[in-house]
Amino acid sequence: MAQRRTIHPAKDEDTLERFVRGILSEEEQATFQRHIARCASCRRLVAQERMVAAAAKEAGRADLRRRLQERLGAGEPRKWQWLPYASAAAVMLIILSVGIFYRWYLPRSTGESAMREVSPPAAPESTRKELPHAPQRVRAAPPSPTAELKAKVPVPKKSDEERAASANGFALERLDRAQTAATLPDSSHETRAVAAEMAAESPRLQQVLPESLFVNGISVDSAVGRSLSLAKGPGERQRVSIRQSPMSSTQRLRIGKASGLPQQVYPATLLRRDGGIEVVLYVDTLLTADALSGAFAQRVGRDSLLVHLQDRRILFTLPPGWMPVGEENKR
């Protein structure tokens, strides 16, 4: 057998098959390859064997594929073939909706600010009787007392969209949702830090409007209960108007970082006016008038202001020495 392999190993059927299947020993493989290198008829036999093997394997594959198809058969409807089309349609619908919203809805919004007369939730009945004329509903805002501030204090550059929105008088910002601890922090030193930083960046601010201060507000989630317990006594009824002013998100982030608070910070300017307190929230995107309609501010205790905005409540701690108009003489 070994001698025959040496003469013409490719003519031995077993050896030829094992060579093509790659299961010869290394020594047999080397001997075989040396032989066919100089044997043309042997090379043809190897080629034929390879084709036979390849044809048989191909037939085996075809058989398996056919059996697989039979098993799957008509029982495999492509139920989810509509999914890509549905997804594309949904995306198009969303884009279209956003486009319509910005093209037609936003420019028609009106009203620059919202003002709500705030009454202390726990105020006694007698107190209400003392102020029967106090309005209870949102009403039009007086001319903006921050116009001068806007004119003289450098404000962040507005995008065209922001400029258009602002010109149409959107009343309040769109604030990111931020739920934080319910405790009311003593942020007076943070407030001063932010105020100092903002004053340093905008030196004309305090020169022009000494009554205004930057404060930082934080989002809280259970301050309503606290307000019920703190708001008491006569004279706390006050008028608070809420306005917006564009500020780039970068600047907002920088202020938040400078405050050192872990919660999301909402910078604002407080303006003390004869008519009450005006809160100017600095925002990077705007809320619609509809969203504003339910927004209002509420005094919480002696030194805090709570802004209700849909499902958010933002607490502002008033700077030291600040108090609602009309209370200065009571202290």
Add this chain to the structure above:
Amino acid sequence: MRGTLLFLDAESRVLGQIRSGDEEGLVTLFRENRRAITSFVTRNHGSGDDADDMLQEALVILWERVRSGRYEQKARLGTFLFATVKNLWLRRLARMRREPADPDAGIASASDDPSPLESLVSAEETSALRGALDRLGEPCRTILVLFYWEELSMEEIAGRLGFANAETAKSKKYQCKKSLRGILANMLPEHGST
């Protein structure tokens, strides 16, 4: 951890089915991977039928590898199938467009080797060879498929097809190959003549 174990258990069960020749494992894999494969193929200029075709081809490759002991489980079976389909489909696209195949396509692919038949002969010859085997008739076709593709021993083939013993089966196989060579010699003279 529990999820991983469950996944390994399911994959092992499918591999066990394939090793024992149970094709139900392939049906399971087809159902589990059809969606991802269809998504890929249809996003790359193919149809749902193309996707099914590619997935079946990948399953056949997996079957061959597992049955021959050449499959090494380095990743999930779904990953193997997806990589194989990707390579097969991009290769087909390249062939259709007369463009070179994506050089990255084979990175994760488990089937870089083309069909052995395709590597030997042209498309026309492939068709001719398939026809030649069909012309052989039974039991020759089955004997050769069991021997070359299933890689069964002559004893197993004899048992499967009811021959008296391995020698009888081997003798029959030899006759079948001789016949096939004759058919091939007529169909493909450049390959068939000795």
